[in-house]
Amino acid sequence: MLFDPMSPDEVDAYLDLIPDGVQTVTMILTDGTFLTGRLVLSGVPERPILEAFDDSYGYRVIVPSHRIAGILEQVTTNPSGTGPPSPSLLVDPATRAGLAALPIEYAGMINPGAKWRTGERIQYGLDTIIYVDAEAISARSGGLRGIGGGFLASASVSWAPRLLSKVEGLLKHNEFPIGSHCGAPRADLTLIGYVEFFDVSNATPSAEHGPLLELEGAIWVAAAVRRSPSWARRQNEPWALCYFRRDRIGIGPANWERIGQPVRVYGDKQPQEEQTSLGLARCHLKARAAGVLIADE
Numbered sequence: 001m002l003f004d005p006m007s008p009d010e011v012d013a014y015l016d017l018i019p020d021g022v023q024t025v026t027m028i029l030t031d032g033t034f035l036t037g038r039l040v041l042s043g044v045p046e047r048p049i050l051e052a053f054d055d056s057y058g059y060r061v062i063v064p065s066h067r068i069a070g071i072l073e074q075v076t077t078n079p080s081g082t083g084p085p086s087p088s089l090l091v092d093p094a095t096r097a098g099l100a101a102l103p104i105e106y107a108g109m110i111n112p113g114a115k116w117r118t119g120e121r122i123q124y125g126l127d128t129i130i131y132v133d134a135e136a137i138s139a140r141s142g143g144l145r146g147i148g149g150g151f152l153a154s155a156s157v158s159w160a161p162r163l164l165s166k167v168e169g170l171l172k173h174n175e176f177p178i179g180s181h182c183g184a185p186r187a188d189l190t191l192i193g194y195v196e197f198f199d200v201s202n203a204t205p206s207a208e209h210g211p212l213l214e215l216e217g218a219i220w221v222a223a224a225v226r227r228s229p230s231w232a233r234r235q236n237e238p239w240a241l242c243y244f245r246r247d248r249i250g251i252g253p254a255n256w257e258r259i260g261q262p263v264r265v266y267g268d269k270q271p272q273e274e275q276t277s278l279g280l281a282r283c284h285l286k287a288r289a290a291g292v293l294i295a296d297e
Contacts (some may be wrong), residue, residue, distance in 0.1 A: 003069035011065040026250035036089040121260035131290035179238025182283035197253035241281035
């Protein structure tokens with residue numbers, strides 16, 4: 001067990017405090033598994049349910065509260081939420097964690113997986129953590145058990161434990177401009193920009209290079225962090241290569257490009273050069289945390 005579990009009362013209290021309109025949450029289990037889906041209020045204490053959709057089915061996973069170590073909200077002012085959660089963010093990790101994913105056919109109902117409208121954006125209304133490599137952050141804070149129990153990305157919870165505070169602190173310090181970050185004197189740093197993941201549909205994981213890396217016992221996906229959104233981007237504008245741990249990307253790579261605000265990415269700078277479809281990157285960042293801060297707008 002990597003993390004101490006929240007108590008059943010803590011789980012119920014946290015879920016009660018989630019703001020209205022929040023549709024997608026990420027639950028972090030005591031073994032480090034991330035489960036992302038739409039929260040279903042089951043009415044049964046200590047047994048929250050997450051659901052996700054594909055073209056024909058809905059999937060539901062009952063999450064025992066004694067296995068929950070933390071909860072991250074995806075707070076957005078977009079009425080469509082953060083988009084329909086992909087089953088790959090719920091069903092696959094739940095199966096690996098030994099939890100049953102129950103298929104529910106919804107033919108004839110309004111399709112909850114409807115396509116996004118052209119130009120539709122995700123807009124966060126509160127400071128929100130959208131990615132965290134919790135093991136790495138915890139290890140920098142005196143060990144996993146030195147952090148505290150559950151954590152919640154909500155500005156309304158003043159008693160949020162130390163892990164979230166640690167992540168927020170890292171995101172707010174040691175900022176370096178994209179384009180000069182490879183020459184930064186620090187081994188860890190924060191970038192601010194717009195994240196766009198590379199196409200990895202035909203990629204094979206490699207231990208050395210490419211858009212998919214095998215590192216630390218996990219698969220990491222390459223992304224470009226840009227200074228400006230796509231509609232305001234200048235030709236030859238600097239960008240940064242970052243790798244994100246795939247099983248920690250709570251809202252799914254495709255949704256990151258829809259975020260209409262700059263994202264802060266904190267991570268460890270790696271000096272290796274990497275050839276990409278955008279050109280040569282003189283270094284890359286191994287992302288440890290990412291979030292949206294309202295002050296950056």
